[in-house]
Amino acid sequence: MPRRRRRPKLAVWKFASCDGCQLTLLDCEDELLLMSELFEIAYFLEASSAVVRGPYDLSLVEGSITTAEEVERIHAIRRQSRILVAMGACATAGGIQALRNFVDVEDMKRVVYASPEYVRTLEHSLPASAYVPVDYELPGCPPNKVQVLEFLTAFLQGRRPSIPTHSVCLDCKRQGIVCVMVAEGIPCLGPVTRTGCGALCPRYRRGCYGCFGPMESPNTESLSAWFLIRSGLAPQQLVPLYRSFNAAAPAFVEASQRYADPKSVQKAAESLGTHAFDQREPANGEA
Amino acid sequence: MARHEHQRTIRISALARVEGEGALFIRVRDGQPMDVRLQIYEPPRFFEALLRGRPHTDAPDITARICGICPVAYQMSACNALENLFGITIPQEIRQLRLLLYYAEWIQSHTLHVVMLHAPDFLGVDNVVQMAQTNRDLVQRALQLKKAGNQLLALIGGREIHPVNIRVGGFYSVPRPAELRKLRDPLQRGLETALALARWVAGFPFPDFEPKYEFVALRHPTEYAILDGHVVSSYGVDLPVSRFEELVVEHQVPHSTALHYEIAGRGSYLTGPLARFNLNFSQLSPLAQEVARETGHVPPLQNPFRSIVVRCLEIIHALEQSLALIERYEPPARPWVDYEVRSGIGFGASEAPRGLLYHRYEVGADGSIRDARIVPPTAQNQKRIEDDLRLLAPSVIQLPKDRATRFCEHVIRNYDPCISCATHFLRLDIVDEHS
Known part of the structure; x- marks a missing residue:
């Protein structure tokens, strides 16, 4: 078959993460071989030993930025990528490891390592967008396979991807799922969490734990009041609810701050303020 | 030869087709390995602290997020430990659904x-896509087998990666028998594929x-251990x-890579499929044992390849x-059992795909x-x-650089290492003092 134009070069990069976002690609069992025909898989170490040098048309980035090396690497990748997409909760919001943003990371080192002095890490776990301009974000822990495929299809067709941004709560109403909070008093982040999972947790009779991160303009204050009154939670119990896989997403930081101790609030404020678009050029990045 | 003229160094800076990020450093002098370090540059995420x-x-x-490839293993070991602490007895129906x-x-x-990461090593190709050029039918069928596993995982767990349905004491909700029975056909076809795969790779x-x-x-006592059990070793532990x-x-060694685990007084040990196979062979399913014998794979099986x-x-x-299990599935009366919290320490283990x-x-x-x-x-x-x-x-050192690299990667991949899982690894910068 004569090729009308060059296949776009796809690269998949990993930072601090669990590999789950990359696995989302490998879990596209029906589409995988077709995908490899439509894209030139130029860099995807989890799947292939073959490496093609940049520049790349599309870079998918998994994981959060947690070390000085990773800061350099994300800059180097940005320079080589026409379109850079942050994929998953770590790359878009810092991930579960961003819980360090609320405490002293030196304390964390001491908990895990007998010789913490050998461990080099940054104080904060931050999304790619804290360091480089990001063209698109695919939320979720893990991201939704259908959304990932929609993004890739839209990219190939040169159109904007159609990825909804409404709340999980709305999905429940559409699917006719009985509200776990109203019916059973179970705390549920559905009203403030962005859709993407198809209201998975309420469908399995548990409260949403916010793995797709905050929706646009979430009313967390109202929801928190519900948790306190309707679900009978103590104020300090609200903190871990908002601080999980998208703990460092600004809307959830703000929501958790109302009930958290002042020390963690100040630390979190630093992480939001100081790192936004740190555009310094790295010395000599790899990639 | 007093001078070290036969020194050679192999450095693989980024291992491919493993889960997570790692590197390898080997230094050999006069045919003797001086230094072998599997470096993990997966950044620490401090799970135990957070x-x-x-x-x-x-x-x-939370512990599911240590590894996107085997989240269920983390969820099960966590539940086992906490259920052990709280003295929860899991009813048989719930236990079978967990299995x-x-x-x-x-x-x-x-x-x-097997198909996407390891088999390409034996065929000398870079990835499954290249492999599909010569073995398209088998690759397609293997992808469907993988999909059947994922469908089962998604039905019970809610989704394939980071399932949401597991809780201390059981599940949040349980599937209806009819939903599970729908998966019999893809799983049955998967079984045929698995038989073909086993015979293919055995050659x-x-x-x-x-x-x-x-x-x-x-x-x-009665199962090829996966969900729970006691710890045994081939040295009689x-x-x-x-x-x-x-x-x-x-x-944690200052000039080595990471936290290493050893058996006190004896040294390194192996956990994972090869260990389970050698220790628990008689508990494998009849068909698995039959194919094992047919292809000449019976304990003691010491070859990691x-x-x-x-x-x-x-x-x-x-x-x-x-x-x-699907055939005799009866939904439990309640998805989970209630329990009382008590303070103390709980221990739990299970057999992740990669080992204990x-x-x-x-x-x-x-x-x-x-x-x-x-x-x-x-x-x-x-x-x-x-x-x-x-x-x-x-012997590796005798090979040309390219083949040596591939061979070392192959040796590492025998273990299906999941480097993201290895929360305790550190990064180490190696200075090659002779180059």
Whole structure:
């Protein structure tokens, strides 16, 4: 078959993460071989030993930025990528490891390592967008396979991807799922969490734990009041609810701050303020 | 030869087709391996620290995020540990549903490794896409097998990666029998594929290599252990999970890479499919045992390259068991059992696709986690991988650079290392003082 134009070069990069976002690609069992025909898989170490040098048309980035090396690497990748997409909760919001943003990371080192002095890490776990301009974000822990495929299809067709941004709560109403909070008093982040999972947790009779991160303009204050009154939670119990896989997403930081101790609030404020678009050029990045 | 003229260094800066990020450094002088280091530059994420102060009910969901490939293993080991602490007895129906969920993870994880990550080594290609050019039908069928595992996982767990349905005491909700029965056909077809895969990989060329391993795995009185059991080794160890930390020693060496695990007084050990196979062979399903014998794979099986065959046999086992469990599935009366929180320490382990995964939690009277310890299989295997490479180094060094690199990667991939899992690894910068 004569090729009308060059296949776009796809690269998949990993930072601090669990590999789950990359696995989302490998879990596209029906589409995988077709995908490899439509894209030139130029860099995807989890799947292939073959490496093609940049520049790349599309870079998918998994994981959060947690070390000085990773800061350099994300800059180097940005320079080589026409379109850079942050994929998953770590790359878009810092991930579960961003819980360090609320405490002293030196304390964390001491908990895990007998010789913490050998461990080099940054104080904060931050999304790619804290360091480089990001063209698109695919939320979720893990991201939704259908959304990932929609993004890739839209990219190939040169159109904007159609990825909804409404709340999980709305999905429940559409699917006719009985509200776990109203019916059973179970705390549920559905009203403030962005859709993407198809209201998975309420469908399995548990409260949403916010793995797709905050929706646009979430009313967390109202929801928190519900948790306190309707679900009978103590104020300090609200903190871990908002601080999980998208703990460092600004809307959830703000929501958790109302009930958290002042020390963690100040630390979190630093992480939001100081790192936004740190555009310094790295010395000599790899990639 | 007083001067070191026969020194050679091999450095693989980024290992491919493994889960997570790692590198390898080998230095050989006069045919003797001087230094073999499997470096992990996966940045630390401090899971044990960030669990502190969280409600114990968070442990299954948070520890799942250690690894996107085997989240169920983390959820099950976490539940086991906490249920052990609270004295919860899991009813048989719930336990069987957990088994089914865990088999689903074995099916998808093993198929991923066998077909997409490991088989390309034996065929000398870079990836599964290249492999599909010559074996398209089998690759297509294997992808469908992987998909069948994922469908089962998604039905019981809610989704394939980071399932949402597992909780301390059981599940949040349970599937209807009719939903499970719909998966019989894809799983049955998967079983046929798994048989074909096992026979195919059994014919691969295997390097002659049989180190003397100490195998460590769980053992269960009536099952090929996956969900729980006690800790046994091929050197006669037999301990309850609560004493696992007496068996293994953990160290952090200044000029080496990471926390290594060893058996006190004996050295490195191997956990994972090869260990389970050698220790618990008689408990494999009838069909898995039959194919094992037919292809000439019976204990003692010491060649790590043949772990690819064992993974296929475990897929067959998981499929056969799953089909049987689906056949006799009765939904439990309640998805979970209630329990009372008490303070103390709980221990739990299960057999992740890559080997024994141990969790320990200390919980306070308020139900929050005071302390956590997680020992993932890849961290335990790290020293053993280095020992394999050390044994092979003298012959590796004779190969041209490109082939040496590929061969070393192959040796590492025998262990299906999940570097993301290995929460305790550090990065180390190697200075090659001779180059």
